Amino acid sequence: MNGTENxxxxxxxxxxxxxxxxxxxxxxxxxxxxxxxxxxxxxxxxEWIDDQTARQLEKVVDEARARRAQIEVTAFG
Ligand SMILES: [Zn+2]
Incomplete structure (x- = not known):
């Protein structure tokens, strides 16, 4: 991590x-x-989302898709 990355x-x-x-x-x-x-x-x-968070989001999306959810609203944390 160097200065320009911030x-x-x-x-x-x-x-x-x-x-x-x-x-x-x-x-x-x-x-x-x-x-x-x-x-x-x-x-x-x-906005930038880190890899770990992106994987969590991917999982949420996959689960919603598997359930054929019309609208899925959830929250982290
Ligand atoms: Zn900017």
Whole structure:
């Protein structure tokens, strides 16, 4: 990790830890996950989700798809 990694590659703003709302359209339904840990640019609002969190989201999406959920709203944390 070096200094440039704490800067937003889009606008040069500062990346800060926060939470976001993730949503995915499955075609047959929609999944919404609240309170997802993310790194967020304090200037332009761009969000980054780490690999571990992304895998958790993938699991939630897979489960919703398997259940053929029309609307799935859940939260982390
Ligand atoms: Zn930015």
């Amino acid at each position: 800067r937003c590659p889009l606008c040069g703003g500062r990346k800060t830890a926060g939470t976001t709302t993730f949503s995915a359209d499955l075609g047959s339904g929609v999944v919404v996950v609240r309170r997802v840990r993310a790194t967020i640019c304090d200037q332009c609002g761009e």
